[in-house]
Amino acid sequence: MKTASPFLEPDDGGTRVEVSLDGAPLLLSEGANLAAALLAAGVEVFRHTKVTGAPRAPFCMMGACYDCLVEIDGVVRQACMTEVSPGLRINRPHEAEAHDDPA
Amino acid sequence: MIRRDLVIIGAGPAGMAAAARAAELGLSVSILDEQLRAGGQIYRDVDRAAALRGDILGKDYKHGATLTDGLRRADIDHLPGAVVWAIEEGFRISYSQDGQGAQIAAARVLLATGALERPMPLPGWTLPGVMTAGAGQILLKQSGVLARNAVLVGSGPLLYLIAAQMIRAGTPPAAMIETQGRGDIISAMRHLGGALRGWPYLLKGMKMLAEIRRARVPRFTGAQGIAIEGETRAEAVTLTSAGHSRRIACDTVFLHHGVVPNTQAARSLGVGHEWDHLQNCFVPALDEWGQSDVAGVFIAGDGAGIGGAKAAEYAGGLAALKIAEELGRLDPAACMEQAAPLRAALARERAPRAFLDAAYPPCVEALAPADNTIVCRCEEITAGDIRRYASLGCLGPNQAKAFGRAGMGPCQGRFCGLTVTALLAKANGRTPDETGHFRIRPPLKPVTLGELAAMDSQMQDAAE
Numbered sequence: 279m280k281t282a283s284p285f286l287e288p289d290d291g292g293t294r295v296e297v298s299l300d301g302a303p304l305l306l307s308e309g310a311n312l313a314a315a316l317l318a319a320g321v322e323v324f325r326h327t328k329v330t331g332a333p334r335a336p337f338c339m340m341g342a343c344y345d346c347l348v349e350i351d352g353v354v355r356q357a358c359m360t361e362v363s364p365g366l367r368i369n370r371p372h373e374a375e376a377h378d379d380p381a
Numbered sequence: 382m383i384r385r386d387l388v389i390i391g392a393g394p395a396g397m398a399a400a401a402r403a404a405e406l407g408l409s410v411s412i413l414d415e416q417l418r419a420g421g422q423i424y425r426d427v428d429r430a431a432a433l434r435g436d437i438l439g440k441d442y443k444h445g446a447t448l449t450d451g452l453r454r455a456d457i458d459h460l461p462g463a464v465v466w467a468i469e470e471g472f473r474i475s476y477s478q479d480g481q482g483a484q485i486a487a488a489r490v491l492l493a494t495g496a497l498e499r500p501m502p503l504p505g506w507t508l509p510g511v512m513t514a515g516a517g518q519i520l521l522k523q524s525g526v527l528a529r530n531a532v533l534v535g536s537g538p539l540l541y542l543i544a545a546q547m548i549r550a551g552t553p554p555a556a557m558i559e560t561q562g563r564g565d566i567i568s569a570m571r572h573l574g575g576a577l578r579g580w581p582y583l584l585k586g587m588k589m590l591a592e593i594r595r596a597r598v599p600r601f602t603g604a605q606g607i608a609i610e611g612e613t614r615a616e617a618v619t620l621t622s623a624g625h626s627r628r629i630a631c632d633t634v635f636l637h638h639g640v641v642p643n644t645q646a647a648r649s650l651g652v653g654h655e656w657d658h659l660q661n662c663f664v665p666a667l668d669e670w671g672q673s674d675v676a677g678v679f680i681a682g683d684g685a686g687i688g689g690a691k692a693a694e695y696a697g698g699l700a701a702l703k704i705a706e707e708l709g710r711l712d713p714a715a716c717m718e719q720a721a722p723l724r725a726a727l728a729r730e731r732a733p734r735a736f737l738d739a740a741y742p743p744c745v746e747a748l749a750p751a752d753n754t755i756v757c758r759c760e761e762i763t764a765g766d767i768r769r770y771a772s773l774g775c776l777g778p779n780q781a782k783a784f785g786r787a788g789m790g791p792c793q794g795r796f797c798g799l800t801v802t803a804l805l806a807k808a809n810g811r812t813p814d815e816t817g818h819f820r821i822r823p824p825l826k827p828v829t830l831g832e833l834a835a836m837d838s839q840m841q842d843a844a845e
Contacts, residue, residue, distance in 0.1 A: 284633050290525065322614055323613070333508075333613050337758070339512065345758065
């Protein structure tokens with residue numbers, strides 16, 4: 279799940295807060311863009327498509343493509359439109375039950 | 382329901398400039414922005430990022446702070462994180478903010494919804510690790526997050542800007558794979574006059590190219606046969622350039638071959654659009670104030686046709702002037718007088734566009750992708766599927782929905798609409814205008830039942 283990230287994150291001196299990803303604790307910068315923070319933490323796959331189960335990750339970072347959908351506290355949301363706050367429970371639905379319709 | 386003279390959708394340069402100008406003229410203004418921080422994509426999160434990374438991002442980026450400053454007036458109601466999902470004539474705007482649905486009424490609407498990256502369907506473009514160049518810039522601007530080992534693919538000034546910024550940040554791209562060829566720069570020369578009038582842009586471009594050269598970033602121009610390889614993530618880009626086949630290993634791929642107007646909101650209101658042959662995309666039909674063919678609906682900025690951030694700022698000001706005049710807050714003579722300097726500035730900004738559009742045309746392989754390349758990312762429909770629909774008699778994108786689900790996923794055609802139109806037009810020997818575009822209906826963005834329920838209880842409270 280977590281590998282050496284292809285992305286470098288600066289140390290802006292911000293507060294690190296604990297969130298959970300698929301039940302495992304993860305420290306991210308408070309107030310950071312969630313999609314950016316997850317990428318920097320080495321998260322490569324955010325979801326799997328409904329049609330073929332293909333892996334996807336953030337593509338546009340501006341709320342248009344819906345490839346960064348994750349489940350946050352039980353609601354499917356765009357990670358790139360969410361800011362990191364303490365205690366977020368982030369889940370990536372397994373591909374077999376992946377549902378990418380947020381509504 | 383709150384009622385305003387003007388509701389602006391989008392807090393990028395056009396929206397912010399329009400809000401400030403309209404408020405100065407005494408209009409009541411709300412500006413709804415789906416982002417949590419003002420700035421749009423070009424000045425994304427500028428209030429936080431300029432201090433942290435201003436040196437890497439440059440002077441043009443820091444200019445955005447003058448616009449966010451302009452929003453801090455008591456008479457401008459800035460609603461961050463407000464996702465608009467319906468605009469009904471009259472006007473009634475429905476949006477969600479912080480998990481709650483809400484509505485606001487307006488006498489005039491200004492759509493300042495900006496641009497989207499031009500879809501760039503190449504083999505492998507859906508793999509994790511492949512992003513738009515704009516996404517790469519957003520990562521850098523907002524979060525300071527840098528790709529260690531990235532390849533930039535496509536064409537256009539933004540590709541050089543992001544390369545220069547990555548170099549300044551200490552993570553130069555592994556390579557630049559550029560699709561424009563020598564013929565393109567030659568054909569662009571007939572627009573050289575305009576380019577010279579926009580000489581500050583040429584100078585900036587030359588400086589960026591010099592930075593890229595000094596950093597010894599390999600550049601492969603006239604690239605063809607581009608494909609992204611990888612099983613579960615991007616691992617390499619393959620291409621042919623100057624007669625040599627190459628494979629460049631990388632972790633991240635940034636794609637870019639221009640940006641196109643984000644027309645979703647305008648289309649949902651029934652605003653007429655026409656195909657722009659120079660910019661290779663649909664643009665809304667507007668008068669010189671940005672007023673559309675739907676009474677009361679104005680459009681400013683890149684959503685009106687690509688002109689860049691400064692042009693957007695001036696166009697936003699022009700729209701605000703006309704709206705103030707229509708609402709009786711500005712007499713026609715004063716409106717013309719205040720518009721004159723904005724028009725002159727706008728003309729200067731637009732001068733180099735034709736040269737740039739000709740020198741950096743879209744990537745041909747991505748405009749007409751190979752049969753097995755996915756064009757609709759959401760529903761995983763390929764170019765071959767769309768061509769097959771055409772061979773079965775499908776003439777337009779809306780009819781295509783009876784054949785397959787292209788454009789029916791959560792992105793609602795934002796990243797396949799232009800490609801589907803182009804493929805059907807080509808296959809049927811018709812023009813893009815004849816072929817048309819997906820019909821866009823509300824909700825413009827997915828809305829949850831919880832948000833709707835919250836709106837309902839709020840309205841009941843108001844009624845009681």
